[in-house]
Amino acid sequence: MFSDRVKNIELSGIRKIFDLAQGDVINLGLGEPDFHPPPEVIDALSEGAKKGYNKYGPSKGFPSLRKALAQKYSQWGDFTENNVLVTVGGTEAIMATMLSLINPGDEVLYPNPGFVLYKPHTIIAGGKPIDYPLYQEHDFVPQQDDILERITPKTKAIIVNSPNNPTGGVLDDRDIKMIVDIAEDHDLVIISDEVYFNIIYESEPKTFLGKYDKLIFVNSFSKEYAMTGWRLGYIIAPEEYIEQIGKIHYYTVACPQSPIEYAALVALEKSSYYTKMMVEKFKKRRDLIYSLLKDIPGVVPNLPKGAFYMFPKITIDIPVMDIVKETVKRGVLCTPGNAFGDNGEKHIRFSYAASEEDIRKAMEIFAEVIERFRKA
Numbered sequence: 561m562f563s564d565r566v567k568n569i570e571l572s573g574i575r576k577i578f579d580l581a582q583g584d585v586i587n588l589g590l591g592e593p594d595f596h597p598p599p600e601v602i603d604a605l606s607e608g609a610k611k612g613y614n615k616y617g618p619s620k621g622f623p624s625l626r627k628a629l630a631q632k633y634s635q636w637g638d639f640t641e642n643n644v645l646v647t648v649g650g651t652e653a654i655m656a657t658m659l660s661l662i663n664p665g666d667e668v669l670y671p672n673p674g675f676v677l678y679k680p681h682t683i684i685a686g687g688k689p690i691d692y693p694l695y696q697e698h699d700f701v702p703q704q705d706d707i708l709e710r711i712t713p714k715t716k717a718i719i720v721n722s723p724n725n726p727t728g729g730v731l732d733d734r735d736i737k738m739i740v741d742i743a744e745d746h747d748l749v750i751i752s753d754e755v756y757f758n759i760i761y762e763s764e765p766k767t768f769l770g771k772y773d774k775l776i777f778v779n780s781f782s783k784e785y786a787m788t789g790w791r792l793g794y795i796i797a798p799e800e801y802i803e804q805i806g807k808i809h810y811y812t813v814a815c816p817q818s819p820i821e822y823a824a825l826v827a828l829e830k831s832s833y834y835t836k837m838m839v840e841k842f843k844k845r846r847d848l849i850y851s852l853l854k855d856i857p858g859v860v861p862n863l864p865k866g867a868f869y870m871f872p873k874i875t876i877d878i879p880v881m882d883i884v885k886e887t888v889k890r891g892v893l894c895t896p897g898n899a900f901g902d903n904g905e906k907h908i909r910f911s912y913a914a915s916e917e918d919i920r921k922a923m924e925i926f927a928e929v930i931e932r933f934r935k936a
């Protein structure tokens with residue numbers, strides 16, 4: 561009775577692992593800031609509702625918000641509101657992009673390990689997902705040959721994600737140029753998922769924006785303003801892309817949520833201080849969790865340059881899933897690396913969007929678990 565499309569995708573099994581946890585848990589499993597949205601943005605949400613922003617709005621988003629978003633990125637290109645589509649999170653942005661771009665049989669390159677949406681979104685759109693590997697020894701940066709080897713006449717698009725979930729890897733200008741050159745040579749669309757755009761530690765944001773014509777840039781209010789539950793994202797792309805993607809968007813969600821858009825405009829105008837504050841805290845926590853993981857024999861962490869995830873390799877010869885299950889049973893939620901693709905098999909993802917105290921306690925427990933398995 562159900563479509564092949566839905567039968568060909570599966571919900572992730574991570575929930576089942578989390579269900580093993582009992583009582584008070586330390587949550588290093590979730591992909592979201594442990595902050596609430598900035599106070600002025602919370603005030604603006606109720607103000608927007610009181611002022612009457614409770615009706616359907618323009619399908620592509622309020623012109624004022626679209627203009628402000630175009631302005632936010634003016635350093636990277638001459639964008640106007642016509643280059644901006646406001647979506648229901650980065651999630652809808654990527655889905656609508658796929659549905660407006662992919663014909664049956666078109667191949668889409670995506671990172672492995674990589675964020676959980678790319679493969680199912682490609683399948684739902686009727687395309688063929690082709691993964692390209694990311695390796696810890698290359699700081700989880702894609703390698704030219706690994707991409708080139710996978711390109712065929714059917715390759716339509718490449719998805720890139722920097723800063724990266726789950727690895728924390730960040731592409732530098734050279735990596736970006738390498739991918740843009742490949743896309744140019746093979747006439748590919750680049751879908752650049754940059755929802756961690758501003759969550760970067762060692763440099764200013766490095767972006768694909770302004771570096772390629774056939775670019776669909778995806779970002780979101782979720783991480784930058786700790787608004788994950790408010791579900792607001794956006795695309796920046798050439799006008800004709802916005803027109804076509806906007807059709808799918810219209811027939812899927814009609815329009816973004818009006819009071820949230822009202823509040824998002826306040827976030828853009830007033831709340832960059834808040835992102836900076838979160839990034840400073842994340843950086844301290846990153847340094848802390850890195851130093852603690854580094855001292856655990858059998859665990860090899862990398863120092864992530866962006867986002868808020870550690871993705872250490874486990875070098876002891878025990879299935880990582882057993883380690884994760886035991887760690888979760890002892891009250892520390894974390895995610896097995898293979899939830900992000902089979903190249904994540906030997907890794908565990910820890911989200912360090914948690915207090916320093918929780919990180920310390922969690923790493924103590926994790927070290928005990930590893931020690932027990934090493935001795936077994």
Ligand SMILES: Cc1ncc(COP(=O)(O)O)c(C=O)c1O
Nearest residue numbers: 591649650651675725780782793
């Ligand atoms: C890499 C990446 N892309 C997209 C998303 C989706 O974000 P949103 O909340 O904007 O839908 C996430 C959320 O975890 C993510 O990590």
